[in-house]
Amino acid sequence: MNEISFNTRDCGSCPIRHRAVCARCQPDELEQLDAIKYYRTFEAGQPVIWSGDPMEFVSSVVSGIATLSQTMEDGRTQMVGLLLPSDFIGRPGRNSAPFDVVAVTDLTLCCFRKKPFEDMMEKTPAIGTRLLQMTLDELDSAREWMLVLGRKTAREKIASLVAILARRDASLHMRAPCDGMSFELPLTREAMADYLGLTLETVSRQVSALKKSRVIELQGKRRVIIPDLQALIAETGDDVDGGPIT
Amino acid sequence: MNEISFNTRDCGSCPIRHRAVCARCQPDELEQLDAIKYYRTFEAGQPVIWSGDPMEFVSSVVSGIATLSQTMEDGRTQMVGLLLPSDFIGRPGRNSAPFDVVAVTDLTLCCFRKKPFEDMMEKTPAIGTRLLQMTLDELDSAREWMLVLGRKTAREKIASLVAILARRDASLHMRAPCDGMSFELPLTREAMADYLGLTLETVSRQVSALKKSRVIELQGKRRVIIPDLQALIAETGDDVDGGPIT
DNA sequence: TATCTTGTTTGATCCTGATCAAAGTTGCGC
DNA sequence: GCGCAACTTTGATCAGGATCAAACAAGATA
Structure with missing residues (x-):
C-alpha cells in the first residue's frame, strides 16, 4: 500500500496538496490532521458506499479507480464520475451519499472524519480554495461529458x-x-x-x-x-x- | 431593473449571500465591493460570452434566464447549464470562457471584475465557502442530468x-x-x-x-x-x- | 387586412443503437 | 489437462428517435 503522509514531500493524492497545507499550517494543525485521517482499502468490485447511506467521512483516492454512478429502479445505470488517484469523494456539509461509489480496481482511500475535516477547513482557507478548484474542474468535465452523452x-x-x-x-x-x-x-x-x-x-x-x-x-x-x-x-x-x- | 445591493436585506442573487457577507465583512470591504461591481443587461437571444473568449469578470444572474452550452463544428449543440437568478457565472482563476453563455430571456447580470473579486475572496473566506457550496450543488445536478441524457x-x-x-x-x-x-x-x-x-x-x-x-x-x-x-x-x-x- | 417571421405540430420514412441470442476468449481453481 | 465463471464478440432482428417535409399558429410589421 502506498503510505502517504501530509508531512512528506510527495503527497500527491489528498484534497489538501502538500504545498497548500505545509506552506501555511501550523505544526499542531498537521498533528491534528494525522489524528483524524485513516486509510481504507477495497477490493475490485466492492462497493464503497451506496446512494443514500450516511456518510461520516470525506476522502481522496490514493490508488486504484472508483466509479460514481446512479441506478434506476429497473436497473438502467449511468456512470456520473470516474475517480482516479487524487480525486476527492464526499462533500463537506452533506450527510448522506448522493450516488453509488464502487471500486473498479483494488482501491485505497485516504479518509477524514467529516466533522474535524470541516473544522480544519474553517481554520485553513487554503483547503477550501483547493477544494473549490477541484470541484470546478470536475464540473467542467461533467459538462463536457454531457455533450458526449447527449449529442x-x-x-x-x-x-x-x-x-x-x-x-x-x-x-x-x-x-x-x-x-x-x-x-x-x-x-x-x-x-x-x-x-x-x-x-x-x-x-x-x-x-x-x-x-x-x-x-x-x-x-x-x-x-x-x-x-x-x-x-x-x-x-x-x-x-x-x-x-x-x- | 432589479436594483440590488449588498447592503440591503434582500440580496438573494449574488454569489455572496447577504448573510454570508454582512455577518463577517468589515464595512470598508462592503464599500470596496460596491466599487468593483456593476450591472449588465442583455436582450433575449443575445450572447453573453462565447466559448474561448477572454473573461475578465465573474457574475451572478439577477433576473432572467441564461443557458450554458457547447456546440460542435457541425452544429450539434448540447446545453450544459441552465442559469436562473442567483446562479453564478465564471470561475476565479480562469481567464477564458469554457462554454457559450446566451440569454434566453431578458437578462441582468451582476458582474465583478475578476482580479478584485479574487482578492476579496482571499480576504473573506465566507465567499469561497459559499462558492464551494454552490459549485457542489451544480455538480450534483449536472450528474443527475447525466442520468437523464444517458439512460x-x-x-x-x-x-x-x-x-x-x-x-x-x-x-x-x-x-x-x-x-x-x-x-x-x-x-x-x-x-x-x-x-x-x-x-x-x-x-x-x-x-x-x-x-x-x-x-x-x-x-x-x-x-x-x-x-x-x-x-x-x-x-x-x-x-x-x-x-x-x- | 395581408404578409412575414418565428415557433410549433404532424406525417412519412429511415437508420442507429437496443435487444435477444449464441458462441468465442481468457483466466483461474482443481 | 479440464471445467467453470467472467468477460467479450458476433449475428439477427426490432424499435425509438432522427430526418426530411409540409402545414399550422401567433405575433409583429406594414
Whole structure:
C-alpha cells in the first residue's frame, strides 16, 4: 500500500496538496490532521458506499479507480464520475451519499472524519480554495461529458472515452499524450457502456470498428495503442484545437 | 431593473449571500465591493460570452434566464447549464470562457471584475465557502442530468425536465411544488431539445403525448399545469422518494 | 387586412443503437 | 489437462428517435 503522509514531500493524492497545507499550517494543525485521517482499502468490485447511506467521512483516492454512478429502479445505470488517484469523494456539509461509489480496481482511500475535516477547513482557507478548484474542474468535465452523452454517436463516444483515458493516463505519468502511446483500459465493456450511455454490445462493436479503421490498435482486450493521436481526436467529433482552456 | 445591493436585506442573487457577507465583512470591504461591481443587461437571444473568449469578470444572474452550452463544428449543440437568478457565472482563476453563455430571456447580470473579486475572496473566506457550496450543488445536478441524457427515454426526459422546472419555479416562490401548480416554460422546444439531447420534433411529440395522457395540461404553448405531481414523477422514471438528500 | 417571421405540430420514412441470442476468449481453481 | 465463471464478440432482428417535409399558429410589421 502506498503510505502517504501530509508531512512528506510527495503527497500527491489528498484534497489538501502538500504545498497548500505545509506552506501555511501550523505544526499542531498537521498533528491534528494525522489524528483524524485513516486509510481504507477495497477490493475490485466492492462497493464503497451506496446512494443514500450516511456518510461520516470525506476522502481522496490514493490508488486504484472508483466509479460514481446512479441506478434506476429497473436497473438502467449511468456512470456520473470516474475517480482516479487524487480525486476527492464526499462533500463537506452533506450527510448522506448522493450516488453509488464502487471500486473498479483494488482501491485505497485516504479518509477524514467529516466533522474535524470541516473544522480544519474553517481554520485553513487554503483547503477550501483547493477544494473549490477541484470541484470546478470536475464540473467542467461533467459538462463536457454531457455533450458526449447527449449529442455524440456511438463511434464518437468510444473515441472520446479513449481520448479522455489516454489524456488521464498520460498526465498520470506527467507527460503529454503522443502518437504511439499505449495504456490499459481500466474499465470493462459494461463499465464503458455505463459511462457512455450505451449497451455493452454497442461498445464492443464500435471498439472493433475503430480497430478495423486503424484508429486504435489493441493488445489483448484491454491494452490500447494510439498510432495517430490526431486521427483519434478527429473521430471524437471535437474541435481539433480544443485543448483545455486556462 | 432589479436594483440590488449588498447592503440591503434582500440580496438573494449574488454569489455572496447577504448573510454570508454582512455577518463577517468589515464595512470598508462592503464599500470596496460596491466599487468593483456593476450591472449588465442583455436582450433575449443575445450572447453573453462565447466559448474561448477572454473573461475578465465573474457574475451572478439577477433576473432572467441564461443557458450554458457547447456546440460542435457541425452544429450539434448540447446545453450544459441552465442559469436562473442567483446562479453564478465564471470561475476565479480562469481567464477564458469554457462554454457559450446566451440569454434566453431578458437578462441582468451582476458582474465583478475578476482580479478584485479574487482578492476579496482571499480576504473573506465566507465567499469561497459559499462558492464551494454552490459549485457542489451544480455538480450534483449536472450528474443527475447525466442520468437523464444517458439512460432515459424521450418521454422520461420531457417529464424530468418539466419536474425540474416545476421544482425551480416553486422554489423561486419559496414554496414546495404541489398538485395543480402551473408555471411558464422558459424554453422553446428547440432549447428543450438542446437540454435533453433530443430533436425539437421529438420534444414536440412527447409533450403532446404527455398532454394526451393527462400527465400535464397546457395553456397555450408554454404554460404548464401539473394536475398530479406524483403522476409526473412516476413518468420521470426516478425513484418516487428521490427527494434531495442532505 | 395581408404578409412575414418565428415557433410549433404532424406525417412519412429511415437508420442507429437496443435487444435477444449464441458462441468465442481468457483466466483461474482443481 | 479440464471445467467453470467472467468477460467479450458476433449475428439477427426490432424499435425509438432522427430526418426530411409540409402545414399550422401567433405575433409583429406594414
